[in-house]
Amino acid sequence: MELILAADRLTIAMLSLHSCPLGRLGTRDTGGMSVYIREVALRLASRGHRVDIFTRHHEPFHSPVVRLAQGVRLIHLEAGVDPDPPKLSLVNHLEEFVSSLERFRRKTGIEYDLIHSHYWLSGLAGLMLQKIWAAPHVTMFHTLAAVKNEMGAAKDEPWLRIASERRVAGSCDLVIAATDEGKEELGRHYGVRPGMVRVIPCGVDLQRFYPADKKAARRVLGLNPEEEVVLYVGRIDPLKGLDRLMEAVSFLDGRPWLRVVIVGGEERSGPEMERLQGLVRRYGLQNRVRFAGRIDQPGLPVFYNAADLLVLPSFHETFGLVALEALACGTPVVATKVGGMADLLGEGLNGRLVEGDVGRGLASALKETLAGVRAGLFPPAVVRSSVCGYGWSNVAGALLAEYRGLLTGRLAQAC
Ligand code: UDP
Numbered sequence: 001m002e003l004i005l006a007a008d009r010l011t012i013a014m015l016s017l018h019s020c021p022l023g024r025l026g027t028r029d030t031g032g033m034s035v036y037i038r039e040v041a042l043r044l045a046s047r048g049h050r051v052d053i054f055t056r057h058h059e060p061f062h063s064p065v066v067r068l069a070q071g072v073r074l075i076h077l078e079a080g081v082d083p084d085p086p087k088l089s090l091v092n093h094l095e096e097f098v099s100s101l102e103r104f105r106r107k108t109g110i111e112y113d114l115i116h117s118h119y120w121l122s123g124l125a126g127l128m129l130q131k132i133w134a135a136p137h138v139t140m141f142h143t144l145a146a147v148k149n150e151m152g153a154a155k156d157e158p159w160l161r162i163a164s165e166r167r168v169a170g171s172c173d174l175v176i177a178a179t180d181e182g183k184e185e186l187g188r189h190y191g192v193r194p195g196m197v198r199v200i201p202c203g204v205d206l207q208r209f210y211p212a213d214k215k216a217a218r219r220v221l222g223l224n225p226e227e228e229v230v231l232y233v234g235r236i237d238p239l240k241g242l243d244r245l246m247e248a249v250s251f252l253d254g255r256p257w258l259r260v261v262i263v264g265g266e267e268r269s270g271p272e273m274e275r276l277q278g279l280v281r282r283y284g285l286q287n288r289v290r291f292a293g294r295i296d297q298p299g300l301p302v303f304y305n306a307a308d309l310l311v312l313p314s315f316h317e318t319f320g321l322v323a324l325e326a327l328a329c330g331t332p333v334v335a336t337k338v339g340g341m342a343d344l345l346g347e348g349l350n351g352r353l354v355e356g357d358v359g360r361g362l363a364s365a366l367k368e369t370l371a372g373v374r375a376g377l378f379p380p381a382v383v384r385s386s387v388c389g390y391g392w393s394n395v396a397g398a399l400l401a402e403y404r405g406l407l408t409g410r411l412a413q414a415c
Contacts, residue, residue: 010403013112013129014041014053015122017097018087021053021074022066026264026294029087031235032321033118033142035297036202038068043396045071052110054101056080056093077101088158090121098128114403118142120161123168130172136406138399139168140176142318146189151315154238166190173406176399178202178319179340198402201340203392204324209301211330211380217306227259228370231307231331233300233322236265236272241313241336241358243279248313248362250283255367260289260311263303304329308373309351313362314338327351327387330380332373334365350378350386 014037021038023030041051051072056079057064066074079097080090105112115137117126123139130137144165145157169175169192177183177199186192215225223229230249234240245260252258265273273291280289295303304310310326310333317339326333327344333351335341336358345351352365372378 009048009050010044010113010400010407011050011110012044012052012403013101013115013135014051015115015117015125015129016053016055016119017079017094017122017125018056018090018119020055020058020062020076021068022062024266024294025297026233026235027266028235028237028270032202032318035321036140036142037118039203039205039392040396040399041072042069043393044400045069046393047396047400049400052112054097056090056097058084075101075104077104087121088160091124091160091164094121094125094128098125098132101125101129102132113407114138116140116399116403117168117172120145120165120168123172124164127168127171136174136403136410137172138174138176138402138406139172140178141165141169141186143316144182144185144189147185147316148239150189151239169196174198174402176200176402179343181339182318198398200395200398200402201343201390202319202321202324203395204321204328204387204390206328206388206391208298209304209325209328211384212301212305214305217302220302221261221306223259223261223306224257227257228255229307230258230260230366230370231263231303231310231326232260232312233263233303233310233325234312236262236276238272239315241315242272242276244313244336244358244362245311246276246279246283246285246289247359248366249285249288251360251363252367255370258288258370260285261292261303261307262289263292263295263300265291266294300325301329304331307331309334309366309369311362311366312336312338312341313354313358317341320344324387324390327383328390330378330383332369332378332383334362334369336362344387346386348372348377350383 016037019029021034044051053074057076062076064076077100079093115126115129117123117139126137145161149156169190175197177197183197183199304326312335320339323333337353337355345353352369354361354365
């Protein structure tokens with residue numbers, strides 16, 4: 001009986017060293033992982049558990065401790081003074097981060113039952129803490145350096161990250177992957193045994209993202225009701241394959257009403273934004289492509305509802321939260337076969353998968369899906385129903401089952 005009571009109300013240390021869950025979504029390093037951490041923490045807390053999310057102090061106006069909701073706090077810790085450092089340099093501040101965290105814990109007298117780290121940098125901090133606290137350590141990498149390098153779509157990730165991911169995966173208690181593909185990659189690149197990995201698909205806020213009137217949404221955004229609107233939402237990153245989208249759109253020059261709206265990134269989003277703007281000019285798409293910049297998440301449903309479809313032409317995705325969000329709004333998705341897309345998308349039901357020759361293949365998938373939307377083949381209620389099982393509370397429930405399994409195992413061992 002005592003064993004069960006001990007694990008009943010958990011106190012969890014969630015580590016997000018390099019990226020703050022209050023950061024600006026859609027910018028360089030702030031995307032799906034920040035959403036994941038915030039949503040999971042809120043859902044765990046709504047079940048009565050306590051979650052402290054630890055990140056490094058980065059904005060002078062943030063208080064050291066921010067209460068996000070009943071039972072969820074965001075704690076900013078000292079770990080280097082540079083407000084926007086290169087990620088790799090944060091390795092030099094891991095010990096400072098862990099010491100600040102331990103000081104905070106001692107001062108507040110909290111005992112954490114479990115560590116859940118996100119991304120390799122937090123994973124390394126998690127390894128230090130798992131030793132100090134003798135607590136179970138669950139990790140989620142979100143992206144793997146070895147996979148990014150294999151894709152070759154962006155600059156090579158350093159060996160230090162590869163070695164660290166292998167070390168974290170080999171020394172923590174459990175690795176969470178969002179897809180079977182993610183689990184397979186952990187085995188193939190880092191030799192992680194299948195029994196050490198649990199696959200838990202990502203989630204969507206079904207209350208925030210829901211279908212609404214398309215014409216009204218277009219009025220809000222100043223989009224013509226006659227236009228065919230293809231939407232992209234996400235960070236501006238070479239892995240997202242926006243160059244493939246530009247090429248595909250250049251094949252669709254017989255569709256004068258086609259518009260592409262790109263949400264994400266900032267005016268000064270660096271080389272990738274410049275490259276994309278160069279492609280727009282090269283393909284003569286200036287009148288078709290609109291860069292809307294990053295939008296706070298509450299402002300996204302109107303974009304999903306105004307669009308005829310969401311496109312996700314990525315080379316790789318951890319899962320692809322934006323696809324879930326579009327589908328929850330009743331908007332079909334055209335995507336390359338990455339992340340959770342093969343599980344999410346059913347041909348003709350809620351969108352289309354693109355494989356092989358992405359340029360021409362993507363162009364014809366866009367054309368056929370746009371025609372399907374016009375013909376009423378994707379009723380929003382049907383599209384939405386395809387993701388009704390993906391609420392964040394299901395993700396939190398699945399994580400809790402794993403947390404409890406680890407804790408019960410530890411207690412049983414100690415007896
Ligand atoms: N997002 C946002 N505003 C933007 C761009 C993206 O709020 O301008 C959010 C989006 O709603 C989604 C997340 O950022 O929840 C991106 O997650 P996804 O899994 O699609 O991509 P990742 O960032 O993990 O590569």
